[in-house]
Amino acid sequence: MGPARLFAVRIISILVVSFGCAYIFWRWSDTIAWSAWWIAIPLVIAETYSLSESILFAFMMWNARERPAPPMARPGLTVDVFITTYNEPLELVVRTAIGARDVRYPHNTWILDDGDREEFRIAAAALGVGYLTRGEEWNGRQRHAKAGNINNALFLTDAEFVAILDADQVPKPEFLDAVLGYFDDDAVAFVQTPQYFWNVPDSDPLGSQAELFYGPIQQGKDGWGAAFFCGSNAVLRREALMALGLRTYSRGADPQVRRAIRDEWARLEGLINEAGHGSGLRIPLEDALDVVRGARRRLRRGAPVGEVAFELRAGIHDVLDSHPWLPEEVVDELHKTMDSVEVSRIDQALAIQPINTATVTEDMATAMHLHAMGWESVYHHEVLVEGLAPDDLATMLGQRQRWATGSMQVFFADNPLFQSGLTFAQRLMYLATMTSYLNGFAAVVYIAAPIIYFTLGVFPMNAYPLDFFARFIPFFVCCQLLFQVAGYRSGGLWRGQQMSFALFPIWISATLSAAAAVFFRRHISFSVTSKEQVDARVDYRPIIPQIVAMVALVASSVVGILRWSHGDAETFPTFLSLGWVGLDLLLLSSVVRAAHYRPTPTDPVDQYINGSVLTNSPAPQRST
The missing domain is CATH 3.90.550.10 (Spore Coat Polysaccharide Biosynthesis Protein SpsA; Chain A)
Known part of the structure; x- marks a missing residue:
């Protein structure tokens, strides 16, 4: 992005934030139809979310970097x-x-x-x-x-x-x-x-x-x-x-070892109390407890976790060597103490x-x-x-769902806002990608609101037409302008906006799956994107939710027009909702077109391969 375009992007970004904040403040303070709060509140929340995404995009574009050519690659690198x-x-x-x-x-x-x-x-x-x-x-x-x-x-x-x-x-x-x-x-x-x-x-x-x-x-x-x-x-x-x-390994081992030492302290104290004062088992158990106490003190002083775990295991070994006559059940208990601080991750093929x-x-x-x-x-x-x-559409949807699910998994389990070491800007860059998938919930609200008005006569906003357009249009136009100027000469800008909205079922499913995986330990499978030739038949099954939404939008619009023509609906809400429906349909229509797409049959391999390439060139040393 050249200096002139970057300057234009920054000016438009300021306008987006200014007009957007003014619009949302007005929406929250003066326009909510509290008698229909059950749709009015979700709608203004969805609009606030959309503003936040626009602000994050503006912040991202503010510092867009076009790098100069790098130095030549040095010879001798492996x-x-x-x-x-x-x-x-x-x-x-x-x-x-x-x-x-x-x-x-x-x-x-x-x-x-x-x-x-x-x-x-x-x-x-x-x-x-x-x-x-x-x-x-x-x-x-x-x-x-x-x-x-x-x-x-x-x-x-x-x-x-x-x-x-x-x-x-x-x-x-x-x-x-x-x-x-x-x-x-x-x-x-x-x-x-x-x-x-x-x-x-x-x-x-x-x-x-x-x-x-x-x-x-x-x-x-x-x-x-x-x-x-x-x-x-x-x-x-x-x-x-x-x-x-190594850092990930150390971070995972640290709380594990601390928790294990705390638990072993309590367990050994329980065994000592069960043994009683006159028992010959009390002395070796107290020796083992002293080893655990020492490990706990070393951790408090900042000693490396791996070193503490190693010395604890060595100390318990010394206790066992000093008391070779211990009964098997006590030996087993002390082995449990050693195993509790095992940090080599023997349950994994690779520790690191x-x-x-x-x-x-x-x-x-x-x-x-x-x-x-x-x-x-x-x-x-x-x-x-x-x-x-x-x-094909089904394969594309599976790929997008995997990306969204993984991103939201990180959002819930490892949120960048709480990652030490990241700069403030880096936190926002990661957050912008993750929160973009929450657009699925906003899309449902944007689809439902006009349907509710046309069928129930409930409009979620109290506003005069001039007030609304005077505040909304500048914000909307600046958002689109920012998108076009920032993405100048980038193809597929409109298609990207369509897919961001039209894939709302995928985004919702991915968010819920990720939340279930993080909070309820549900397994998420990794599906490899298929590269096989697709079936030539059109299949609408992957987009049934979108089709249902489109049918509902059209049918409710017919109802709304009939109600308006009979004087049962006001003009401003009716025509605003019709425009709203038109935009929703334009966005959703992208998946119908995608379902009809079939690639031109080609054999990509023939473009790169012929019989002469399978030579007997020497291979690097192979490992298995």
Whole structure:
């Protein structure tokens, strides 16, 4: 974003905040129809939420950063390129592996096959790339989907930098040369490049291209030091990831050990009281209690948790060695004391998890914690990788639900507002993305309000027409102007607004699923986005809620017009509600068009592969 456009964005942002705050203050203070509070209050809350999202967007755009070209990549850096796959077709992964193998900067390419398929192992050897899958240590343990796959590979490789690609994301030869120069700054943890999809038509009916996000929004986040890691098309510093893994491990162990020592203190005191004064068991139990007391004192003085746990276990061993005659049940009790402070996470295949495994959007959570540690990030605005977007509505909806669910999972469990180490601006950048999914609840209110007026005659606002338009129109126009100026030359701006509103059932479902996962320990499954050819038939089942909403809006409008024509409804509320319905229908209609979209049949593999590429080039050393 050039200086002139940035200046215009800042002026419009000031207007958005000024007009928006004036409008919302007026709405709360003078216009609420308290006789219909049950719809009037939700409506003004929804409007307040929409204003807050506009303010967050304005704040984000205020500092949008257009970076100059980075330094040239220094020779001699070591890079591992990871291609993550689980159930994608072999041909698709081969296409990506060829592109990754042929990246110019010297590196090793690895196929991370979470499906452990023999044909992939053979293809990797033929292509001259490495092949990694999980070992027996993962059997019977939680796998953590893509995050676990990457973490497994991190401990089987050793390059300074790691490039991560999804199975369908084919890099250009200059990919690494274009971004490695940023790592001359030792504080940079990762560099993210755009996700661009070659199979998306110009009309982009599924809203896949996300040019506003991979452009002004990422540049805005970058300006505030919070460019996001988006799971693919990025290069990360191994040192930063390992430091994050160690920090996460330590943070998880600290409260566990403190709680265990407190509980063991109480348990040993109970055993001593049960043993009685004359019992020969009292002395060894009191010795064990002294060891626990000492561990508790050391923790209070700030000693490292791992060191305290180690010394507690050693102290209990000394007690057992000093009293070899103890009965088996007492020995078992003292072994329980040692086990209670076990911090090696033997329930996990890996004790250290560099990529965050607590959410299905491991990329956002990992980036946030790297930023909280003081690491920096870079958004490089150049298409260096081309991928494959979903070809049908159902697959797209599943992908969006996974993103939304993971984001809201982080919102509930690890809210950026309470993350120590983040700057105020970084907190807002993460919050802006997470709270955008609450738009589903606002959309329900915006759909319900005109329907309620047309059918029940209940209007949620007490206002004169001139007062309303004088306050609302400037705010609305400035919001749209900010959106257009900030996103100048970015495609799909209107489609993005449509999808943000029309996917309200997905956003609501994702928010509730995330809340259930965090507060009620419900499991969230990780679904891999399908890359298979879609059925040619139109399927309306995924958008039944939207269709029902559209039918209700149209039917209620007919009722409203009839009531107005018979003099049973006022003119201003009726025509305002009709305009409202028109806007709702325009927004919702995007999913109907998406349901009818069918891609032109192509064979993407033929664009990249022929029989000559399966050479017997030497492969990097493979691990399993």
